[in-house]
Amino acid sequence: MTLSVLSHRDELGVRTGQLLVDGHWGAADGGATWTHRHPATGEVIGEFARASATDVDAAVAAARRSFEAGTWSRARAGERIAVLQRYGRLLREHADELRGLQALDNSVPLSFGSIYATSVGAAADVFDHHAGWVDKIGGQTLPPYQGGDHLTMTFREPLGVVAAILPWNAPFLLFAQKVAPALAAGCSVVLKPSEYATYSVLRMVELLAEAGLPAGVLNMVTGTGEECGEALITHSDVDKVSFTGSRGxxxxxxxxSAGTLKRVSLELGGKSPAVVFDDAPDVTIAASTVVGAVTMGLSGQACVANTRALVHRDIYDEFLEAAKGMASAITFGDPFDPGVLASPLINEQQLERVLGYIAKGKEEGATLVMGGERLEGEYSAGNFVSPTIFADVDNSSTIAQEEIFGPVLSVVPFGDEEEAIRLANDTEYGLGAGVFTSDVQRAFRVSRGVRAGTVGINGFQLEPHAPFGGFKQSGLGREGGQSAFEAYTELKTVMMPLGDELM
Structure with missing residues (x-):
């Protein structure tokens, strides 16, 4: 039986994607297009505009005009709140349609698109959260420190034109984490989705207009990073770049950014450790949680996934057995099938990259416990790799140090708490981490000792109002919560004498 998603495409009514500039949809300059092939079947899903530097110029100019005109940047708080809240409601109303479009984009199965962190509901919550910040953009009044009688005040003002560049793996959430705080702060936006996840973002942008966002406040350019993305990040009239993607x-x-001292927010990946102690509340649940994050849904194509399991030697074998059991239950195929739990890799280049890392792991002496091969037969047209577990991994080896971005788990043994923390921190990354233990004091010691932006104790849950980002080479800045909102504003100080004397 040959896999096909074309009937779902026809049912959803995928259209030829166009650029959005100043409220108008149109083709790219010169008419260039990108053909999108489905990663599970190799079928052509459709085409969309491939923006050039000329198109980027037009989009940035439209964003600048809207910002300077003040239609949105100086709109009353109540107006902004109403639009963002309406948009949150529209996202929820169109959740099924959007999940279907995502399955056509990146083959994330519908079963996983309902899990909170990758759901449309999470994106709606992010917009609701940031809508709540709009009327709380406050400054301070400061007493005189020296001199005569005067007043010192601070104000937060919108930063300007923001370039928001999305990856392909979580378009709902990452659209929201960038666009929601930018719009809440009063900025104008030029959005670039990944060429591997464009159709779901196109629809999200259409719904923003339906929610009442004025034309020109959000513009969208689609296409490749080399052409469209490069023109956007080097553009002299962009005030800030917000990007999620590769470290390179x-x-x-x-x-x-150096040429114009652009502000930047970067979330750049990770090699996140899960530290499993011998007093973990349930070793089987710990193993299932770790393996599930690496093999279910995105098949390890998630920067925060715990792709290194640091496991105490006393429970090492027990953990491996439970991990094998969980990985063996992963199912593949049509992402619209409710029984399918995992996606293929996004393209052939990533497929070859992951298989190369698996070969490297074997070459460097790690023990291949299971998996490690491309799926054939009915899956041969797609980019499927079986769930892969390596044991006896040296933490200095390639597969333990480099981000693979595939369904590959490296299991590293440790002896005591000090060694566990040392191994966890022995990486250039610092995005996420997990700690599994029944000892509350140990949980806090280790979570404080690990240099990572987000640490989950006996589990992990995304919260739309909590900051998310990384230490070290996992990025700059935070998304989510008050810190994200402040990242889209500039702080201004105003001083005014209250008498006739000069300050």
Whole structure:
């Protein structure tokens, strides 16, 4: 039986994607297009506009005009709140349609698209949360420190034109985490989705207009990173770049920002450890939680997934057996099938990359416990790799140090708490971590000792009002909560004498 998603495409009514500039949808300059192939079947899903530098210029100019005109940047708090709250409601009303479009984009199965962290509901909650900040953009009044009688005040003002660049793996959430605080603060936005997840974002943008966002406040350019993305991050009239993706591109953005001292927010991946102690409340649940994050849903194509399991030697074998059991239950196929639990890799390039890391793991002496091969037969047209577990992994090895972005778990043994913390921190990344223990004091000691932006104790849950981001080379800045909102504003100080004397 050959897999096909074309009937779902036809049912959803996927249209030819166009650019949105100043409220108008249109083709790219020169008419260039990108053809999107489904990662599970290799079928052509459709085409969308491939923006050039000329298109990016037009989109940035439209964003600048809207910002300077003040239609949104100086709108009353109540107006902004109403639009953002309406948008949250529209997202929830169109949740099924959006999940279907995501399954056509990146083949994330519908079963996983209902899990909170990757759901439309999570994106709606992020918009609701940031809508609540709009009327709380406050400053301070400061008493005179020296001199005569005067008043010192601070104000938060919208930063300006924001370039928001999305990855393909979690379009709902990452759209919300970038666009919601930017709009709440009063900024104008030029949005670039990944070429591997465009259709779901196109629909999200259409719904923003339906919610009442004025034309030109949010503009969208689609296409490749090399062409469209590069033009956006180097544009002299962009005030801030917010990006989620690879460390290499993040470094390029930092370089490009130097010319105009652009503000940047970067979330750049991880090699997150899960530290499992011998007093974990339930070793089987700990193993299932870790393996599930690496193999279910996105098949390890998530930067915060705990792809290194640091396991105490006394429960090492027990953990491996439970991990094998969980990984063996993962199912593949049509993402619209409710029984399918995992996606393929996003493209052939990533498939070859992951298989290369698996070969490297074997070459460097790790024990391949299970998996490690491309799925054939009915799956041969897709980019499927079986859930892969390596044991006896040296923490300095390639598969323990480099981000693989695939369904590959490296299991590393440790002896005591001090060694566990040392191994957890022995990485260039610092995005997330997990700690599994029944000892509350140990849980806090280890979570404080691990250098990572988010640490889950005996589990992990996304919260729309909590900051998320990384230490070290996992990025700059935070998304979520008050810190994200402040990242889209500038702080201004105003001083005024209260008498006739000069300050």
């Amino acid at each position: 591109v993040g470094k390029r953005i930092v370089e490009a």
